Amino acid sequence: MEPVALLSDWQFVVSNWRFLLLGTVVTILLTLSSLSLGFLLGFPAGAIEVYGDGWLKSAVNTVGVILRGTPIVVLIVLFFFALPIPRLGTVPVIDMQMNAFIAATLALGLRSAAYQGQVFRGSIQSIASGQMEAARSIGMTKLQAVRHVIFPQAVRRSLPGFQNEFTIVLKDTSVAFAIGLAELLTRAERLYLQPGRDTAVIEVIIVISAIYFILTFTTNRALDRLQQRYAIPGGNE
Amino acid sequence: MTEAAETRGSAVGRVGGRKRQVFLAVGGLFWTWLLARWAYHNTLLDGLLTAVGLPDVLRSDLGVSQREPWLPADWFAGVAANLATDAGGVSVLVVDPLVWLFELAALAAESEPALAAGAFLTVYLTVLSMFFGLFIAVPAAVTRIYGGPISSRISLAYTELIRGTPLLAQLFFFYFGLPLAGFISGFRVMEVSGMPRAAAVVAIVAFTINSSAYQAEYIRAALQSVDPGQLTAARSVGLSRLQGIRHVVLPQGLRYAIPGWTNEFVYLLKYSSLAAFITVPELFRRARNIGSDTFQFTDIYLIVGLLYLALVITTAMLMNRLERRVTIPGVGMPAGRD
Amino acid sequence: MSLLRIENVDKSYGDEDVLHDVSFAMETQDVEVIVGPSGSGKSTLLRCVNRLTEIDSGAIYLNDEEIHSLDENELRRRVGMVFQDFSLFAHLTARGNITLGLREVLELPKEEAVAKADDYLDRVGLADQGDSYPAELSGGQQQRVGIARALAMDPDLLLFDEPTSALDPELIGDVLRVMNDLAEEGMTMLCVTHEMGFARSAASTVTFLDEGRIVERGPPEQLFENPEHDRTNAFLGELSGLH
Numbered sequence: 001m002e003p004v005a006l007l008s009d010w011q012f013v014v015s016n017w018r019f020l021l022l023g024t025v026v027t028i029l030l031t032l033s034s035l036s037l038g039f040l041l042g043f044p045a046g047a048i049e050v051y052g053d054g055w056l057k058s059a060v061n062t063v064g065v066i067l068r069g070t071p072i073v074v075l076i077v078l079f080f081f082a083l084p085i086p087r088l089g090t091v092p093v094i095d096m097q098m099n100a101f102i103a104a105t106l107a108l109g110l111r112s113a114a115y116q117g118q119v120f121r122g123s124i125q126s127i128a129s130g131q132m133e134a135a136r137s138i139g140m141t142k143l144q145a146v147r148h149v150i151f152p153q154a155v156r157r158s159l160p161g162f163q164n165e166f167t168i169v170l171k172d173t174s175v176a177f178a179i180g181l182a183e184l185l186t187r188a189e190r191l192y193l194q195p196g197r198d199t200a201v202i203e204v205i206i207v208i209s210a211i212y213f214i215l216t217f218t219t220n221r222a223l224d225r226l227q228q229r230y231a232i233p234g235g236n237e
Numbered sequence: 238m239t240e241a242a243e244t245r246g247s248a249v250g251r252v253g254g255r256k257r258q259v260f261l262a263v264g265g266l267f268w269t270w271l272l273a274r275w276a277y278h279n280t281l282l283d284g285l286l287t288a289v290g291l292p293d294v295l296r297s298d299l300g301v302s303q304r305e306p307w308l309p310a311d312w313f314a315g316v317a318a319n320l321a322t323d324a325g326g327v328s329v330l331v332v333d334p335l336v337w338l339f340e341l342a343a344l345a346a347e348s349e350p351a352l353a354a355g356a357f358l359t360v361y362l363t364v365l366s367m368f369f370g371l372f373i374a375v376p377a378a379v380t381r382i383y384g385g386p387i388s389s390r391i392s393l394a395y396t397e398l399i400r401g402t403p404l405l406a407q408l409f410f411f412y413f414g415l416p417l418a419g420f421i422s423g424f425r426v427m428e429v430s431g432m433p434r435a436a437a438v439v440a441i442v443a444f445t446i447n448s449s450a451y452q453a454e455y456i457r458a459a460l461q462s463v464d465p466g467q468l469t470a471a472r473s474v475g476l477s478r479l480q481g482i483r484h485v486v487l488p489q490g491l492r493y494a495i496p497g498w499t500n501e502f503v504y505l506l507k508y509s510s511l512a513a514f515i516t517v518p519e520l521f522r523r524a525r526n527i528g529s530d531t532f533q534f535t536d537i538y539l540i541v542g543l544l545y546l547a548l549v550i551t552t553a554m555l556m557n558r559l560e561r562r563v564t565i566p567g568v569g570m571p572a573g574r575d
Numbered sequence: 576m577s578l579l580r581i582e583n584v585d586k587s588y589g590d591e592d593v594l595h596d597v598s599f600a601m602e603t604q605d606v607e608v609i610v611g612p613s614g615s616g617k618s619t620l621l622r623c624v625n626r627l628t629e630i631d632s633g634a635i636y637l638n639d640e641e642i643h644s645l646d647e648n649e650l651r652r653r654v655g656m657v658f659q660d661f662s663l664f665a666h667l668t669a670r671g672n673i674t675l676g677l678r679e680v681l682e683l684p685k686e687e688a689v690a691k692a693d694d695y696l697d698r699v700g701l702a703d704q705g706d707s708y709p710a711e712l713s714g715g716q717q718q719r720v721g722i723a724r725a726l727a728m729d730p731d732l733l734l735f736d737e738p739t740s741a742l743d744p745e746l747i748g749d750v751l752r753v754m755n756d757l758a759e760e761g762m763t764m765l766c767v768t769h770e771m772g773f774a775r776s777a778a779s780t781v782t783f784l785d786e787g788r789i790v791e792r793g794p795p796e797q798l799f800e801n802p803e804h805d806r807t808n809a810f811l812g813e814l815s816g817l818h
């Protein structure tokens with residue numbers, strides 16, 4: 001411990017880069033798993049809210065309100081404590097408890113699905129009703145029309161909303177701190193809780209904030225590019 | 238056939254029909270309870286009543302942990318215990334959920350005074366932070382659009398840095414990083430009873446800064462949607478640039494910002510729960526503490542989730558109303574993100 | 576045997592009677608033009624024929640088959656429609672707009688669909704615009720793609736709902752030329768349009784619809800020169816005053 005204690009707080013953070021890098025890996029993994037779950041479920045949820053009927057639509061709507069109306073920290077701890085997630089042990093190297101990871105993915109992913117569903121629903125509804133009629137008038141079934149005419153346009157219009165959702169999920173992975181998942185923020189705390197390192201709080205927090213910022217910033221730019229690439233020529237949406 | 242597009246990610250959306258009636262009824266009960274609890278333990282009100290000769294009506298002297306539940310917690314617990322022991326020949330499938338429901342009710346009744354105190358602090362944190370945040374957001378948005386090359390970049394950097402980093406990290410920064418808490422406790426006013434503890438003040442500072450960045454974005458987008466011809470017209474009647482912004486652009490633009498602003502309000506109501514991690518005894522913190530005391534984590538988090546839902550849904554409905562109230566015909570259509 | 580036979584069709588929205596006891600028939604290669612004031616039920620009548628709207632009572636026969644006994648998608652394949660606002664699929668190129676139905680409904684192989692699409696684009700004078708997206712085309716060009724899209728399905732009957740009324744005056748000519756060509760080639764067409772020139776030159780019959788009822792019906796010369804009813808006269812007078 002002796003030589004370490006002599007380091008300045010900044011040097012201390014830098015010398016622990018590997019420790020923080022592993023946290024960053026967990027943060028990215030959690031973001032990706034949650035967003036994927038959110039997309040897989042949000043997409044049909046949005047479609048059901050527009051085209052579904054009866055109890056299914058009503059159920060999707062109610063579950064959506066519950067997920068969007070509850071703080072993410074409550075969802076995470078509730079899923080962690082209430083769900084019978086098997087104890088799957090810990091992933092070596094990144095020191096990630098599997099059951100905490102699964103609970104966090106479910107909470108972040110389901111809530112994201114509720115928001116992505118809203119984005120997608122809005123996009124579908126913003127497409128002029130003439131598009132559906134034109135598709136039906138050449139003999140396409142409703143399903144074909146939705147699949148080939150409505151969805152391709154709706155997905156494009158949803159991209160800004162999905163991008164927004166990406167930033168929110170990435171930042172909210174930090175709330176998995178509440179169940180001790182070894183993501184970036186949790187690891188930051190472990191660093192400055194080391195004996196004699198309580199003076200390094202500011203430095204550690206600034207560094208991890210910078211990491212979060214770089215992640216959101218670069219991904220946002222990349223997604224901007226992607227949107228430009230897939231924009232419909234001449235279309236203003 | 239399709240209803241008007243509503244793309245903003247509001248928590249609740251439009252609620253109609255029977256669901257609305259249910260929400261209104263439950264929400265009414267919830268707020269009656271919250272306000273009654275607040276009044277019952279309010280120092281100022283108690284002082285007033287004592288002054289007019291009614292010293293024992295209100296109980297502001299009781300600490301949160303000494304407050305009596307208003308519902309018979311013991312009775313619920315008793316029913317649960319009885320059911321569990323003499324289930325007789327009744328199927329476990331029926332009894333177990335019933336036992337659980339009564340246990341849940343018992344826990345809810347028992348924790349109700351503490352949860353009310355927490356919920357009140359949650360509302361308090363949110364309202365104050367949104368209010369203070371507005372005073373940073375408006376200048377930040379105006380600077381961003383109308384400022385010079387340097388000031389508008391500073392404004393941009395401020396909003397992007399705040400919006401690009403997690404709120405929880407910001408809370409840690411202000412509470413554990415900066416010596417803000419110690420600094421605040423140093424003030425003599427902090428010893429006056431009724432003032433929030435230093436941690437709560439730090440939370441308000443962090444939330445104010447965080448929400449100011451989001452509010453600034455909504456306001457900027459709203460101001461930019463005001464026809465630039467409006468400012469030209471203002472200048473042409475002899476108003477200075479600042480006067481034009483102040484009297485013509487802002488009154489119109491801020492109306493456009495209302496849907497985004499109300500959205501942000503509901504958003505902060507939910508995210509104020511993160512103050513729990515810097516020891517602020519708001520709603521989520523209260524629940525967490527009860528969980529550690531009773532080990533009934535699932536049950537208490539379920540209860541607190543329902544309380545947040547009640548808070549969020551009633552607020553969202555109120556905000557919807559507000560939006561419809563303040564729109565002027567032809568000005569201000571919903572436009573917002575998050 | 577008539578190609579299209581409409582018998583005693585009624586349609587109402589709530590208490591509002593939109594179509595009242597409408598009956599008429601069209602033979603193959605007929606060009607029927609429907610005129611009438613706004614809200615008289617012209618669009619509704621067209622939409623009943625391809626079942627975008629369902630009638631309340633009466634019957635509609637296509638080649639002596641009651642259209643409600645047909646599969647609705649099969650019916651719509653056989654009855655093409657051209658829209659006032661074009662309604663091109665915004666995310667697809669001009670060619671893509673045409674191939675979509677060929678591939679998904681007629682299930683043609685890709686090369687065949689593309690060849691056919693290019694052929695129809697050529698017929699409407701847009702051979703060089705296959706790769707353009709709708710937003711990159713003028714209104715007149717978009718409407719011609721709309722016509723090509725409907726034609727490519729090889730329909731027995733084409734419905735036109737005010738195909739030129741959303742166009743700038745200088746763009747109307749191109750679309751009318753395509754419609755005239757189609758009429759000459761023997762396409763059976765049921766057109767709602769207020770283009771009197773087109774009605775005179777191409778129509779076999781003109782029908783005047785008012786408040787959901789057929790007021791008068793006959794060859795264009797008769798209706799335009801010697802209308803039996805004052806209402807017809809008044810309406811046509813107003814129309815020609817506008818143009």
Ligand SMILES: Nc1ncnc2c1ncn2[C@@H]1O[C@H](COP(=O)(O)OP(=O)(O)OP(=O)(O)O)[C@@H](O)[C@H]1O
Nearest residue numbers: 588591593611612613614615616617618619620737
């Ligand atoms: N989906 C609908 N629901 C209710 N009423 C409708 C609907 N579609 C049309 N109508 C009503 O039916 C009447 C006839 O409408 P329609 O569109 O057929 O008239 P039109 O002759 O095509 O008029 P225009 O020249 O304006 O296009 C109108 O009064 C209209 O308001």
Ligand SMILES: [Mg+2]
Nearest residue numbers: 617618619736
């Ligand atoms: Mg019409």
